[in-house]
Amino acid sequence: MSTPSESKLRSFFTGLMRHQIVIPLAALLLLTLFNLIADPGFFKISLGYNSDNNPVLSGYLISIIDYGSELAILAIGMTLVTAASGGQDISVGATIAIAGSVILRVLCGTESRPETLQAPIIVAFLVACLVAMLCGAFNGSLVAFFKIQPMVATLILFTAGRSIAAWINNNELPIVSDVSFSYFGGYLPGVPIPTPFFIAIICFVITWAVLKYTNLGLYVQAVGINEKTSRLNGLNPTFIKFLTYVLLGVCVAVSALIKVSRLSTINYSVIAKDIEMDAILAVALGGNALSGGKFNMSASILGAYVIQFLTTTLYKFEVQSDALSAYKAVVVIILVVMSAPAVREKISLLFNKMSAKKQAQSA
C-alpha cells in the first residue's frame, strides 16, 4: 500500500502533467540548471550605454528576450496554422525575406542609400503586411482549396521566396540611415529594455484578446480535430484554414519589421535562415500536437523563448551558427519521439509495471 502522502504526490504529478505548459517549463528549468552549473555568469545582467548614449541592459538573458521575440510572434501564427491544418508552414523564413525586402523597397524607393526616408515607416510596414498576407493567402489557398499537404504547398515559397526577395530590390542591398527605423529592432531612447520585447507583448495581448473574445480558437481547434464534423456543424473549414495562413502572414510581417530594423539593411540569403525550424520547434515544445487539433498559445510562446534560450546557450559554448541546426534537429527528434503515441504507450506501460511491482513489494 502506498502512503497517503505518496498517492497525493502522484495525483499532483499526474494533474501537473495534464497541463501542456509543463513541457516548456520543464525544458526551461533543465536549461537553467545546466547553465547554473556550467557557468552562473550566464545570468548576469549589466546596465551600460550604447553608442547613442542611451541606457541599455545587456547580458545573455536580455538577448534571449530580445531575439526570442520575433520567434514568439511567429510561433503565434504557426500554432494556429498547425492546429487548423495539421501541417506547418515552412516558408516563413523566405516570406520574412520578402516582407523585409518590401519594407526596404518602400522606405528607400529606387535609391540604395537615401538621405531621408521616401515614405513613412508605417506605410512601409502596412505594404509589407499586405504582401506577407498575400503570400499567406497563396499558401492558404493551395492548402485549403487545392487540398495540397501544407508542407509541400509551402515548399513552393520556401524555394522561391528568397529569389523573389532579391528580385524586389534588384539584388541591391539598400541601407536605411534614418535613426527612427532602428528603434523597432533596437532600443527606444531612454528605455533600457529592447523594443522587440514590447512589440511581442503587444502581439501577445492582441492574440489573447482575440482568442478570449472571439470564437477563432474554438473554430480552429474544431477544424483541426475533425474537418468533416466541423463542416457538418456549420463551420467552413476551407475558410478557417485559409484564414490561419493569412494571420500567419501578419505575424511574418511584424517579425520582418523587427529583423530588418536590427540591421537597417537586409541579406537575402541569411535573413531569418532556419527560422521555420525554430518556429515549428516552438510549437512542438509547447506540447501542441503537430498533427493538428487542440493548442495552447501560451505554451507555444514560452516554447519560443525556450528555443532562443537553447540557441543562446549553444552560442555561448561557441557552436558555429551553421552547425546549430544539427543540435536542434536532435532536440526535435527527441521531442517528437517522446510525444509519439507508440512511445508514450510503452512508457506508460513501463511506468505502470514498475508501480505495480512496487506495490507488490510493499504489500
Add this chain to the structure above:
Amino acid sequence: MSQNKGLRRRIQNMSDTNLLSSITVIVFILMYLGAMMFLGKGFLKPQTLFNLMNANAALIILSCGMSLVMITGGIDISVGGVTALVSMSCAVFLDQKGGSVIGSLLLALFIGLAFGVVQGYLVAYLDIQPFIVTLAGMFFARGMTTIVNTNPFNVQNPSFVSLKDTRVTIPFLGSVNKRGEYVDAYIELGVVVALVIVALLFVLLKWSKTGRNFYAVGGNRQSALLLGINVRRTVFLSHLFCGLLAGIGGFVYFLHVGSGSASHAMGAEMNAIASSIIGGTMLTGGVGNIIGTLFGVMSLALIQNIVSSVGLDQAWWTGITIAAMLCLFLILQSIIIARRKKANAEASMKGAKGT
C-alpha cells in the same frame, strides 16, 4: 470524330499513373521541339541533351528515391542535406584522411543507409509525420556537414580525379566544333549509374511484389492492411531505399563537382520533389512512375536551360521558374484527378441506372 472518341475513351481508361507520366513526356518533347525551333543551334546538337543529363545525373537518382517515398504516400526532404553531407564526408575522407575511392563510395552508401534506416524507423514504426522527421534529418545533415568541415575545398586525390574525368563516348552523335574538328558526344559515369538505377527501379516497381506493395500502401493504407500487406515494413523499405539512393546520388553529385562544401545541393530536395511531381507522382500516394520522374527531371533542367538562354540569366529566375512550374503541375494534377473522379462517379451512376 469516332477516332477522337476512341482516343478519349483510351485516356479515360488509362490509369492515373500512366496518364500523368504521359503528360510529362509529351510536355518534355514539345518543349524540346519548341526550343529547337525557336532557340535554334545549341538545342540541335545531341550533346546539349547529354549535358542536361550530365548536370542532373545526381538529381535523377535523388528524384527516383523521392518518387518511391511519395508513391507510398510519404515524403523525404533530407535528400539535399544528405547529398551535401556525403560529398563533404567523402572529400574529407579522400583528401585529409588519405582514403581510397572505394572506401569513399562505401562511406557514401553507409551515410545514405543510416539516414534511411533511422528516418524509416521513426516514420514507419513510431508513426511520426514523415515531413517532421525528414525536416529534422535535413537540418541535421546540413549542420553535420559544417561540423565535418567548415570550408569548401576541391579534392586533389589523383585516382578520384581520374575517375571524375572519365567520359563515356557515344559514337555517331558527335558534332563538328568551331575549328571544324569532329568531337564525339559524351556522358559522365554518373549518367550511366543514373540510367541503370532508373531501369532497375522501373522493373522493381512494375513487376516485383515489393514494388506493387508500394502502390497499394500509397493508394489506400487501410485496404493494403486488409490485403495482408505489411504496411509498416513497406513504408520502412521506401525510406530505406530513398536514403540509400540519396547516398548514391550524393556520391554521383560528388563525382560531378569534385569538391566538398556546406552549400552543395542547396534546395536539391525541392528540385527532387518538383521533378517527381512534374513526372506524375502524386503527393497523396499510390500514383507515380519512374520513367515519368526521369522526364520530370529532364523537363525541369530543360526549362532552366531555356530560361537562361532566353536571357533571364539572373540567379533568382531559376528559383522562381521551378516554383512556378511546380505550382502549375500541382494544380493541374489536383484538377485532373478531381475531374476524373467526377467522371468515374457519373459513369458508375449511369451503369447503376442502366441495370
